[in-house]
Amino acid sequence: MVRYLRRHLSLKLFLSYLVTIVVGVAVLATTAELAVPSAFERHMAAMSEMVGGMSGMLELDFFQSFRNAVTEALVVAGSAAFVAALILSVFVSRRVVLPVQEMQAASRRIATGHYEERVGVPGGRDLEDLDELGQLALSFNQMAAQLQQIEAMRRDLIGNVAHELRTPLTSIKGYMEGLIDGVLPPDTATFQQVYGEADRLQRLVRDLQELSRVEAGAFDLDRRPVSVSRLVGVAVDRLARQFEEKGVGLETDVAPDLPAVVVDEDRIGQVFLNLMGNALQYTPPGGSVRVAARLDAGRVRVIVADTGIGIPAEHLPHVFERFYRVDKSRSRVGGGSGIGLTIARHLVRAHGGEIRAGSAGPGRGSAFTFTLPIA
Ligand code: ADP
Numbered sequence: 001m002v003r004y005l006r007r008h009l010s011l012k013l014f015l016s017y018l019v020t021i022v023v024g025v026a027v028l029a030t031t032a033e034l035a036v037p038s039a040f041e042r043h044m045a046a047m048s049e050m051v052g053g054m055s056g057m058l059e060l061d062f063f064q065s066f067r068n069a070v071t072e073a074l075v076v077a078g079s080a081a082f083v084a085a086l087i088l089s090v091f092v093s094r095r096v097v098l099p100v101q102e103m104q105a106a107s108r109r110i111a112t113g114h115y116e117e118r119v120g121v122p123g124g125r126d127l128e129d130l131d132e133l134g135q136l137a138l139s140f141n142q143m144a145a146q147l148q149q150i151e152a153m154r155r156d157l158i159g160n161v162a163h164e165l166r167t168p169l170t171s172i173k174g175y176m177e178g179l180i181d182g183v184l185p186p187d188t189a190t191f192q193q194v195y196g197e198a199d200r201l202q203r204l205v206r207d208l209q210e211l212s213r214v215e216a217g218a219f220d221l222d223r224r225p226v227s228v229s230r231l232v233g234v235a236v237d238r239l240a241r242q243f244e245e246k247g248v249g250l251e252t253d254v255a256p257d258l259p260a261v262v263v264d265e266d267r268i269g270q271v272f273l274n275l276m277g278n279a280l281q282y283t284p285p286g287g288s289v290r291v292a293a294r295l296d297a298g299r300v301r302v303i304v305a306d307t308g309i310g311i312p313a314e315h316l317p318h319v320f321e322r323f324y325r326v327d328k329s330r331s332r333v334g335g336g337s338g339i340g341l342t343i344a345r346h347l348v349r350a351h352g353g354e355i356r357a358g359s360a361g362p363g364r365g366s367a368f369t370f371t372l373p374i375a
Contacts, residue, residue, distance in 0.1 A: 009100065010093035017085035025078045032070050040066055095122065099133055103140050115148035160323040164204055164337060168197040204337050211322070211339050214346035221267065221350060225260035225375055228293045228300055235272035236291075239280065248280055249288030258293060261300050261372040267347045268372065271355075274340045275304040275368045281336065282366065283308030299353070300374055305367035311359040319357050320345045344370075 123134035178184030287307040323338040355370035
């Protein structure tokens with residue numbers, strides 16, 4: 001019984017009302033018991049003076065009847081209070097216990113993977129009017145929506161990774177079959193192709209590792225003041241040969257009086273390499289890439305602009321999403337896994353900056369802009 005009581009909020013509510021009533025009635029009864037005899041005697045004495053004496057026997061009878069009337073009134077009042085408690089506890093239980101039970105059932109269903117589960121919010125839609133229970137239900141629904149989104153992302157991620165792995169693996173298998181059957185010549189060109197696919201797999205795995213690290217925020221930033229011209233210079237040194245080989249011009253324009261930025265040099269170096277590498281990849285020979293840095297509203301703004309293939313407006317909002325590629329086949333041939341920009345955005349945001357993509361349209365070049373904090 002105690003266990004049953006412990007596990008039912010509605011019963012507890014009802015019992016708490018009952019205890020209040022019992023205490024109330026007890027207090028009333030005791031007070032009446034103590035006050036009634038003296039009050040009765042006082043009133044009888046006053047009455048006797050007016051109408052003459054009353055026999056002792058009659059007075060006792062009178063007193064007994066009066067006491068019974070008081071007791072009867074208390075019993076009636078007590079019963080009415082009991083019924084009121086019963087009705088009230090049913091009403092309050094409905095308002096409190098039902099939503100709690102609903103949330104409990106919903107949380108169980110969510111735990112078994114039904115992330116679409118939501119509960120009704122008691123108290124209506126207006127946030128201002130919600131009591132604690134309504135706010136709890138609202139938070140519960142927000143939590144469920146978040147879980148649903150994370151689950152969708154997880155599913156997407158697995159699908160994407162499987163898809164990304166499938167293409168190079170299928171190629172490697174195809175080359176090997178060709179070699180085994182003697183359809184492909186066992187020469188350097190064939191081995192180069194196999195090597196290229198294996199290299200792509202390796203890059204993909206490395207990018208995925210990096211992505212999971214930055215998404216989990218599991219990296220420390222070693223922030224120090226660095227000059228922007230040094231950051232640009234390092235990236236230019238790394239990529240100059242590739243630009244030359246492809247016949248794409250590379251121009252830098254860093255304002256001379258720029259203050260040092262306070263960043264993790266390696267991480268931001270990675271962002272420069274990624275943006276400049278993309279610019280090179282998506283700019284045909286004869287085009288050019290320009291890296292510029294300016295002071296803008298207490299931050300350094302870096303722009304990597306190219307005269308390349310550009311990005312259609314409808315794709316612009318998505319280029320920072322995981323595995324997003326504007327032209328799936330072209331980008332994949334170029335070795336892109338579609339997560340470079342996702343990592344770049346995480347790194348820039350970790351430094352408190354923002355990164356944006358812009359383009360005047362297909363064939364009219366793209367410009368990526370990001371901000372870095374100064375001392
Ligand atoms: P990827 O490794 O495929 O280049 P990113 O995350 O770096 O992946 O870029 C995502 C997509 O954004 C690319 O596949 C490409 O379609 C587009 N993109 C990125 N940079 C440029 C650019 N400079 N010019 C045109 N398109 C670009």
